[in-house]
Amino acid sequence: MSESSPESPPDALRAFRLDGRVAIVTGASSGLGEGIARGLASAGARVAVVARRRDRLGKLAEQIGGLAVGADLGDADQVAGVVPAVAEGLGPPTILVNAAGALLSPDKAEDESLDGIRRTLDLNLVAPFRLAQDVFPHMRDAGGGAIVHISSISGRVGIPGIPQASYAASKLGLSGLTSELAVQWARHRVRVNTVAPGFFRSEITEDLFENERSRAWLSRNTPLPIDGTPADYVGAVLWLTSEAGRYVTGQTIVIDGGWTAR
Template sequence: MANYLEAFSLADKVSIVTGGGRGIGLGIAKALAGAGSDLVLVARTRSQLTEAADFITKEYGTKVEIISADLSRPDSPAEVVESVMNRFGRIDVLINNAGSNIRKPFLEVTPEDFETVMQIQLRSAYFMAQAVAKEMAKVKRGKIINLASLTCKMAVPNISIYGAAKGGIFALTKSFALELAPFNINVNAVAPGYVRTYMTEAAFENKKSCEWMLSRIPLGRFGTPEDIGNTALFLASSASDYLTGEVIFVDGGWMSA
């Protein structure tokens, strides 16, 4: 009799998680480690990476390497991938989670604001995927999971740059999936709804705003990093081998309401 849980195992796999030091990235890292994957956590703040790595190693016993890097730098994606290949000799999973946001009314956004968000949200995801896919294509296997958002399909005031970047993530997920399918590389995205993290804290500061958000969520609660991690684990595992080019909304039913 088949053991279907084996399809979710990531034993002997190596996964890169950008923005892996806290929030949703850390939630995803925990899920992958819990399934047996060794990890490379990438972010700018070394202290957060060290704390996350220590916790994961103690809790799950997997190997965890950290790379402090500014992925908005054009050379960073290739440097990160080279470092991982030198250390592990393989990359099985990429989680493109690094992000930033600037909350401003559209009429006040500057070109500098636009570049700041786009460089980390969209450009880094594009070129991290490219650098990783070049290695995956050599062995004809791999999983690339991008982090999109509700805002790739709906408008939210004062985060127009973020919404535009996440719309780009939606589109490039489809394009990458098409071009990388001949190499047996699956490309999908997770689009979280309202998850309380350091980056969304401003949205939760107003009680009336929170009540309105909850009223729109059929399941009646906000998401957690663990909710997103569980979905990412499915997409990273062989359980999703026949799934590519999809954007999965993990939003408590918001987009269906």
């Protein structure tokens, strides 16, 4: 084994570096997307951060030396503007992380409106697909790239007490999209994977973690006796977007403390 020092990391660690890469992270104004944007930047990538809240994006972009791109990803025209803006501002992107998402229609399945179902699919499934289409030519021309969708354990299993049928359908749809794009684009060395988180503290789960009863329910249903932290999903995204994950494509990686293993 070769010697290593902090100045010269072993090859295994160097494979996680993203120096010189341009990355797009959607949903970066809070929660998982923000953690992922910070993680990719710390590994050397120049990161374009995308969401609706431009003030937050501006601050984050300043801190990580990236680019803020304000866009409502529920709007097809605004989705179409994202990749050209990044290519012009930072250069051709070779990493795309689709983390923007929301549970827009938290009604019982039998009561979900057509509008709620469509808005959920547009944001959680159609926008990631369209962004993947838009980055593909840049990745092909660069000789490769990595796309990671952030889905959910919802869809893989039902979650009792929190109705989310269209959300679940949109999230499991990302896994189907992942396998198909991975196979179609493998010959261009464009890899496509999905990370499916369990419950992590963020704006959408804040109430669950704050309320004593739901907190106990989360603990009861999570075999590992610890809370997940940003490091737990950032590590997976770094692996999948860097050379460390160069032989991995078409997969859905579940990070849930064992929730779905029961």
